[in-house]
Ligand code: HEM
Ligand SMILES: [Cu+2]
């Protein structure tokens with residue numbers, strides 16, 4: 001197969017760009033630990049409220065001093081509906097849904113995760129700035145999808 | 158005078174008619190959407206935003222594209238391989254009717270308010286069972302039409318032993334292969350998960366499995382739209398500008414690479430969800446990026462063809478050839494603009510697929526902006542450019558001077574409208590505005606900002622959307638003229654299907670050995686999917702029940 005000289009240069013440039021892109025993504029993922037939200041725990045979607053940690057939705061301090069927020073997404077809101085969290089502390093959001101698929105997306109941050117029924121999702125975040133953060137559901141979940149939002153108060157301790 | 162065999166002509170026109178009917182209703186839905194989101198319009202109580210949005214997504218992204226693509230394939234295959242035999246024709250018609258009945262069933266369910274599940278129909282939202290039956294019929298009908306075209310190709314190859322097929326036919330077959338392999342995922346979830354569950358024969362549904370099977374299909378679906386546009390770029394455009402195909406073997410190779418690298422990558426739509434280990438998400442990210450190679454090959458071929466032709470016409474200096482291109486020919490200009498839109502579109506795609514960066518834009522309005530400048534412009538506008546000669550080619554009418562002027566106005570307004578609407582959508586998405594919401598006035602200062610920017614503004618989006626709708630109406634006017642009203646062409650003005658010469662003399666034969674490519678495709682799919690999918694099945698939570706939350 002004949003390849004034109006300029007085409008070879010162009011493709012070499014392309015492959016080089018590809019390697020750079022993938023290295024950046026790979027180093028960020030495996031060396032610096034920046035992976036998007038995820039999780040490997042399953043749950044009975046009909047027994048969410050009887051299963052830990054969702055039997056007590058809200059903020060908990062864990063033994064290692066970090067914080068966990070267990071959060072249930074449902075049509076068309078979140079439980080807990082009001083949430084206060086400390087600034088400057090690492091917070092793990094643990095999320096599931098008790099009905100259809102939703103999302104938990106904190107505007108202005110990289111916290112953007114799907115709430116899939118039967119699955120438990122995780123995302124860790126540290127709020128540097130105190131203030132009020134808007135949370136929206138950005139996965140269509142029914143006629144009230146656009147009413148599904150809440151606020152997180154981040155307070156200085 | 159018309160050289161297109163009557164049977165083939167009627168078949169292609171039926172598909173085209175269906176496509177443009179869907180286009181008109183679909184764009185009307187789009188117009189309603191921008192105004193509802195902008196709080197300038199309230200729907201009557203019997204109509205709901207999400208019903209409109211379901212219709213919009215389905216009618217434009219699925220119905221318009223698919224019917225148009227088959228019209229294009231059928232006319233091109235008839236042109237390059239000769240008239241269809243009676244059996245090929247019959248099976249094409251059967252396929253057409255099955256696809257149409259499926260579509261109508263889906264549309265009826267959406268209109269009657271029993272299927273506001275959007276075109277992604279994620280479980281456990283549950284539409285009426287007939288909605289899923291309609292989807293299944295739609296896919297099966299396209300398979301029948303696809304296999305009928307492959308049948309036509311097989312007949313040709315038997316009669317021309319040892320020869321490479323014409324480039325257009327090769328590319329059609331490649332696209333059909335891609336489509337059939339891709340649909341296996343959606344067929345599996347619809348037949349084995351959704352239908353039994355919606356009719357109440359099974360209790361729960363494995364949501365994560367259904368999502369993964371959906372996206373196994375959902376991403377290559379994009380290439381099913383894109384490859385026909387590429388066919389126009391590779392085969393039709395060079396003829397329109399009076400040039401040749403730049404390299405036959407590279408064109409074929411790029412199509413083969415698209416088959417290989419567009420299917421095992423669906424997880425990049427699921428980066429922010431649980432149930433799939435990071436490693437597999439990352440592997441599919443890597444495979445997603447591979448598609449950069451055939452994309453760059455395509456870009457090179459296009460510009461090489463343009464430059465060679467421009468220089469042939471006397472273009473001097475580094476960029477002198479640009480001015481020699483036939484800018485006054487709307488059949489060329491429309492497609493050139495379509496290609497230009499694909500540059501930011503492709504760059505945005507790299508951002509979406511970038512593992513971590515995906516979290517910034519996942520399911521925000523950015524995504525909506527992204528597919529309006531990829532499917533909504535490069536693909537759709539290439540189809541518009543084809544329409545301007547495809548309908549005259551089939552009806553034997555003339556694309557008159559007046560209609561050509563109107564066509565320029567049409568693509569001009571479409572470009573401006575899309576630029577405004579999609580820029581606004583991209584920026585709003587970066588500011589965190591969610592997609593698929595009927596309403597945007599969340600009571601929070603971060604959300605107030607969505608109404609304040611110059612371009613990142615819901616009003617800009619509505620202005621763009623209105624221009625787009627006017628453009629769509631203009632297009633329908635042109636279609637109607639070309640179909641029924643324009644003057645008949647004579648021998649000198651009859652519009653042939655433009656097929657550029659492609660020199661296949663040094664093209665390696667193995668490129669047309671489908672067994673190799675289908676084999677490799679399945680190996681890649683098995684690598685990317687076997688373990689994570691069996692994980693999802695083995696570690697399945699109790700199934701989800703049925704929910705109708707609209
Ligand atoms: C008059 C022209 C058009 C207008 C005004 C328009 C407007 C819109 C708007 C405002 C949305 C976002 C809705 C939301 O997220 O709430 C949308 C979604 C969408 N549009 Fe368009 N659009 C147009 C043409 C097209 C075309 C030509 C295509 C494809 C060929 C297309 C495909 C889609 C798809 C697939 C969605 C997503 C649907 C979903 O999220 O379920 N649109 N459109
Ligand atoms: Cu929701």
Ligand SMILES: [Cu+2]
Nearest residue numbers: 137139141145
């Ligand atoms: Cu929602």
